[in-house]
Amino acid sequence: MQIDSSIFKAYDIRGVVDKTLTVEATRAIGQALGALAKQNNVDTLCVGRDGRLSGPKLSQALMDGITDMGINVKSIGMTPTPVLYFATFLTGTGSGIAVTGSHNPPEYNGLKMMMAKDTLYGEGIQALRTQIGKGLEASPVKGKIEEIDVITPYLDKITSDVKLARRIKVAIDCGNGVTGPIAMELFKRLGCDITPLFTEIDGHFPNHHPDPSKPANLATLIETVKSTDVELGLAFDGDGDRLGVVTKSGQIIYPDRQIMLFAADILQHNPGAPIIYDVKCTRRLVPWIKEHGGVPTICRTGHSLVKAKLKETQAPFAGEMSGHLFFNDQRWPGFDDGLYAGARILEILSRTDNPSAVLEALPTAVNTPELHIEMAEGENKRFVEKLQKELRFDDATDVITIDGIRVEWEDGFALARSSNTTPVVVLRLEGDTEEALERIKKRFGDAIKAVDPSVVLPF
Template sequence: MSHIFHPTSLREYDIRGIVGQTLGTADALAIGRGFATLLRRAGGTRVAVGYDGRASSPVLEKALVDGLTQSGVDVVRVGLGPTPMLYYAEAVLEVDGGIMITGSHNPADYNGFKMVFQHRPFFGEDIQILGRMAAEGDWDDAETRGTVGEFAILDQYVERLTAGYAGGAYRIGWDAGNGAAGPALEKLVKLLPGEHHTLYTDVDAAFPNHHPDPTEEKNLADLKKLVADNGLDFGIAFDGDGDRIGAVDGKGRVVWGDQLLAILAEPVLRAEPGATVIGDVKASQALYDRIAELGGTPLMWKTGHSLIKSKMKEENAPIAGEMSGHIFFAQDYYGFDDALYAAVRLIGAVRQSGKSLTELKDAIPPLVNTPEMRFQVDESRKFAVVDEVLDRLEADGVAVNRTDGARVNTPDGWWLLRASNTQDVLVARAEAKDQAGLDRLLAQIDDQLAKSGLKRGEQAGH
């Protein structure tokens, strides 16, 4: 028996697709067979499995569990919850791996699988190996099927979120966006001091109120209104599976992912002076400057939650974050991206600063930047275009940071061009001290694209 995955579903950080078109129960079964086979060959025996609130999740979970047990691995089902709840289960239960069924912040007809293998992220080449094993039918058949048990971990997970709580009593608005973090959030706010107003905590696979992606400002409109109408201190939002955070201050201004990381890093660096703080290549120069100012060691790394997690372990970094709202804590936590935990730590960081989140936002240097600009390009060209740009810039003697694509510093500011690992798009971003400088940076991006026969077209959605 063998299985061929749809070529678009095997991504860099996970396996993801449109249910009924590029992803289905046969894929879930094959993932279970392959993952269990790899785990047993590495000496593992048990896997935790969780799922998000999408309509297709329960049926995919059933097929996944079937595949895992066929190849002799025992399964602990932790049920419906946010992705970090599954990561938590994998970290604290006696298991050797974890699989989360989630479509993250993709549209409602998507779903996918995020995996952890013996406490490390399972991504990149690991996912390609699963694909090859499936094509060859290279799966172990167990003499006796694995067992299936259930463990309701939600309450334990929520209690862990508030362990050692250092925040004060604030008035906070919350928006779960009808995603999988809703039930955990309802329990969390009961454990926190202060006054809490929640939106859309009921899990609804159709996302009837707005798309659950807090990095797009239009999706924060209801949260801004909630904060304004009730005169709240600030607001916090989550994506569809609870591993990415968004925030607005008391004036309704968005506090972006890199700005949140700068605020969250301050108490971390107070406890661990000189520690490494990792940001991604999309983050503002202001973040790296601020980390250095706080006595930390700033490190720019590649975009992607699996890549950042691996780098954190290598560098022994206590905290890391991405522009997209993935925030990772290794200090007093497990090193994975957990938006609910980041929210609790944010309340603590605001309190320890002695200022309000609005004042902290006011203190961030005003820079002019573009949103993340995404434009479609043929899959076969996307990496080649970045290489062409790099070669031309270096030939011209321009100083380029090659960490992840091309990031170019100029007297005006910086610009970035990189290929997405998950879609057939190029991603560009620029940041300057003023609009005139930003226009000059955008002209440089356009010039480089034109030399490779492209132009910034209609921005592709997520």
């Protein structure tokens, strides 16, 4: 069967429904996953879906494909992606697929996949495409589909472990994603007074896009937190694996500063442990983690890559700038979960009378948002490789090339890396002061222009 190769991305499978990602393609992918399960001696896969309109038909096609190969399915229905990850631990399969478009526009959908306790990414995803191209032979005995409730044990697990020191007033913005009902139930049971925003699941996303990494999507939450008696605001992305946080003054606490709060808390119980962060995070993390008795450990960007690093190092916590936060301490089994991260942040902040003051006191710097240089498909990777080879910075304190090129100075950093999901070069720059940032912009921009004068810089 011929399938549009563009849907096989670095970290997931994703495409436009009925165009690049069809029902037939999804069934074929299910068959390839069933064959892979057999190779790994896995006899059952968990399957869940988010709130997108195409979710029911695509998840059914996926399950049909899996059972074609004689593999059983535990269907958990419409749930956030982290609940699917939890299901793989609960059932002991270590394997499952979330049918989700994550934070992409409504016409998209896709698959996030785990097999034998490992996240499928990169070559693992390309191997599925190869397998489909070769053809697959169905099993003479079809697998069975069993519907199970995972939401109840998921909520019970969190509420039996996370304890708030006092009631806390919080606004929760779910952006009409799949987290709405479960977020309301979770935070009510934890002892929160909730002001709900867009908690009804609606695959059209009529109010704003469910992506808390973009400030525009937090506008209503910011206004609500500033104008009512709530103490802070939490926002979740479309499938619930990322967290956004807003303070009483309307300040967005970006994930690299959230990492600081979590690292300080976790290192109290895990002294000397590594804390993982990705290359896009603030350099202020390094002294903070050291001061709190941890080992700062930088990692390539991408939730699948962070999970692999987490498994390799057995770190108790990891986070990345996009909002994926991974708790791998004795309390939680190492997957990214925005809802659980929201519960843990409230647990920490409920110990104080002024949560916003605690958050706003976390070290910060002057930085750019994520900036993009758009390029032709594949050109971004070649360009970044050229930068790695040709750029020289004699005035830098460090040059890190694990993922693009990150140049560190005494008072800031500049990053250029190739996106693994779109044909762009991703830039992020930071300075301790406005003056430092402007100097670093000029220094880094001039260096890029020296390599290719035709590049149009976004700063």
